[in-house]
Amino acid sequence: MDHYFASSSKLREFFEANKNDFESTLLDEAVNVKNKITEILKIGNINLVNNAHQLTVYIINSEDNELKRFAKKEGIAWATHSLELSFKLEWVQAIRRTLWTFIHKYYDLSNQYTSNDFFTLEAQINTRVDIFLNEFFISYSTYKDSLIHAQKELVENLSVPIIPINSHVSILPLIGSIDMNRISILKEKVLAEVSNLRIQTLIMDLSGLANMEQVVISEFLTVIDGISLMGCSTVLTGLRKEVAIDITHLGIKFNSETKVLGTLQQALGEYL
Structure with a gap:
């Protein structure tokens, strides 16, 4: 655990240095979403690629509170613009796979890989990806329900315009x-x-x-x-x-x- 925290800054530097390769690999992983990136940006002003980098930073840095806030904000944005949840799920899972691909590359280059490192990273990184997804879907569902309720009240009021x-x-x-x-x-x-x-x-x-x-x-x-x-x-x-x-x-x-x-x-x- 201590070794992971000690190396997280170096791991972050590795991801930053290989930012373009990370994006390229991510887009190859997200087969269905990559053709929707421009459309999603236009509809909801949501930059999926930038958000992927931001999510990666929160995960590597163990910034759990920021991760949860980010997930809630994303959930509200996707609910507001009625974007398809299947795209979000595929995108986050593509980020997970790409994240592990580059972690593997990092340890191959650093020659510091141990089994303890793997189990520590697996527990922390996958858990944080799951936390993001959980917070995102709760936020999406809660806000969507609020929108539906507000729209229902609006329709009811419009149907009885005193x-x-x-x-x-x-x-x-x-x-x-x-x-x-x-x-x-x-x-x-x-x-x-x-x-x-x-x-x-x-x-x-x-x-x-x-x-x-x-x-x-x-x-x-x-x-x-x-x-x-x-x-x-x-x-x-x-x-x-x-x-x-x-x-x-x-x-x-x-x-x-x-x-x-x-x-x-x-x-x-x-x-x-």
Whole structure:
């Protein structure tokens, strides 16, 4: 162990002196990744070759804290730009193989190789490569999950865009189609915003609504009833003919506190 630490500076000097050969060997080892280096640099500003040299320095110098920080940073970068994990795995394994190739060359030239050296190096270097991979994948997974959660919240908020127009009146323009998943989000978000914003009148503009499944219409009415229970009146505008026909066929009636107007402009003229 002591011998390894004593020789690590010389080993580092050897790698630095043979930097170009190291890169060449590494690229030969990373068959699939070498054609992606420019693309990865362009997409995520990630220089794989420079990062390989940096990783090698951390491993040889036994800089474990820096190694872990580097792995976490790499994990976040790859997750942010949705880069393929298979490329990262192949690249790191190519670094491992190249690292051992040059360690073997170093000891052949130095004539100081002993079995103790090998077992010490094997334990320390392979362990550090594995630590890097472990920290990288944990960081990647954690950050990716955070991104997915944030994107999900963004989509949910965009699907229920409540727009306050004064202290008591807000507009909810509904666009596209509404299925059971969206009506569930709608119910949760609308009731929460009515409470948070203290909305007294919510104008729900349906003119951009493509269609509403019949099974969803009943759930939509429960949203309106929930709004009413919270002391907020609902104004529906732009109700499309197809939706109106489905509501009529189902025999569903709005509660007495729900007002229906032809257009959003009518509602704005009346409530502003």
